[in-house]
Amino acid sequence: MSEEQFRRLLQSFIKAGGTSLRLWLCSIEPEDDVPQLQNECEQQIVSSECTTRITLGFVTITVEGFIRLIDYVTRCGQSVKCYLHHTTLKSNSAAEQPVLPMLGPQPISADYTTELELSRIKMSTEQMCQIIGRMNQLNHSVTLRLFGCTEISDEYNPLRNKMVPPPNTSLNYTKHITIEFMAISETLCLYVASSAIYYGYTCEISRCDILPSEVPHAGNLHFPQMAAIHSPAQTAKLRFHEASILQHVVERLAHQAAVSAHLVECVLDTCSVWPPPDVWSLKEKMEEDPAIQIEEFEPNNDEIRSWRPDILKIGQIWNIRFKTTAKKSALAESTAEKPEVTK
Known part of the structure; x- marks a missing residue:
């Protein structure tokens, strides 16, 4: 059709x-000339049932x-x-590049x-x-x-794009994203996690292999301006379960949570944190920021029936749990833009 x-x-x-x-x-x-679908959205009250x-x-x-x-x-x-x-x-083939519609006004809905x-x-x-x-x-x-x-x-590097809060921000909704049984790039992982942190929703990445990205993005991971314009009351919750994850990705996640000045809870449950063996240095780096509270950081020596025995090996599996407060950290203050001084 x-x-x-x-x-x-x-x-x-x-x-x-x-x-x-x-x-x-x-x-x-x-x-040719397919109408944009957002023009068909009707403003109406509908039942959630x-x-x-x-x-x-x-x-x-x-x-x-x-x-x-x-x-x-x-x-x-x-x-x-x-x-x-x-x-x-x-x-x-008729389009030189994807012409993707922009988001228009949201339909009115009770729920x-x-x-x-x-x-x-x-x-x-x-x-x-x-x-x-x-x-x-x-x-x-x-x-x-x-x-x-x-x-x-x-x-494509999505972290170059500035994150902005949605229009008519309401605290009466919830958002949840789950990624399962995939090999994903650290670019995608960090974009998903950053979205969860700054918009205050929950994210679970299970049985995934997080691979290093070739696209440089270290300079595009800081969004301190978000804390001033959008501070959700919900606690952002991140959970990684039976995943393989790079040490520097965990460090950047902790950094993002700290500079966001939002309430964030992050759990790495039965995860391979690599490269081994110097994982304890990661804990030392995280402890340098007073906004990060480490609640658990221990190797998991239990017998595990892994979906990927090649990436979840005994002796390389960790349980890590940390959270951040809604107070701005020293790291956030140092990375925030300083006001321009004029004479």
Whole structure:
């Protein structure tokens, strides 16, 4: 079917509310002058009990159509559970570069939620970060799950983009992101964790191998300006479970939490922290910042039935738990921009 036909089919099911749409083994073909989906969002009050379920399996769609689909189901003003499995993303030869819609005004809703699950899909680092960036800007409860997806590394560095708070910030919603059974770049890991820290939601990365990124980003990890304009009351909660993670990634996560001046709780449960063996030096670096409170930092010597025995080896597995307070740390003050002095 064409993208226009798919768009109208999707709209009819969501507007009906409480329905289920299942598409399997379909190809959604691009068209010229496809309308932007945000223009179809209606400002209306809807019931949170009226949930539409959308399931797409083994569907081929363009990258632009894929992003437009995610934009629509997350911003239609109704509760939607969307499951996208084994979706094949293809480039549109008619477009020189992806023309992705910008987020427009949020629909008015008394209470609605979005659940989005992406499973067994090949996406670039840029595409994954764009999806997470859109999640950051939504002003309602959202759950995002990436399961068994393949990240195609590119030179895109999302940390160059300035994080800004969503419009009409409300504390009446929750956001949660889960990444499972994936090999992810440290760029994606740090972008997800930074989003959770600064927007005050929960993040769980389980059974993942966090790989070093070739893209330099050390200078793009500081967002002290966020603390002044957006300090969520919720505690940001990060959990890494049976994951392989680099020491300098843990250090940068701790640094991000400290300079954010937000309440942050971070747990590394049964994780391989490498390179070994000098992991204790990581603890010493974290203890230098008074904003970081280490609650646990011990090797895990228990017998573990690991999903990846090659990365979770006895003697290299750690349990680490730390938190940060909402007070600005000395490190944050030193990295904050100093006011300009004029004569």
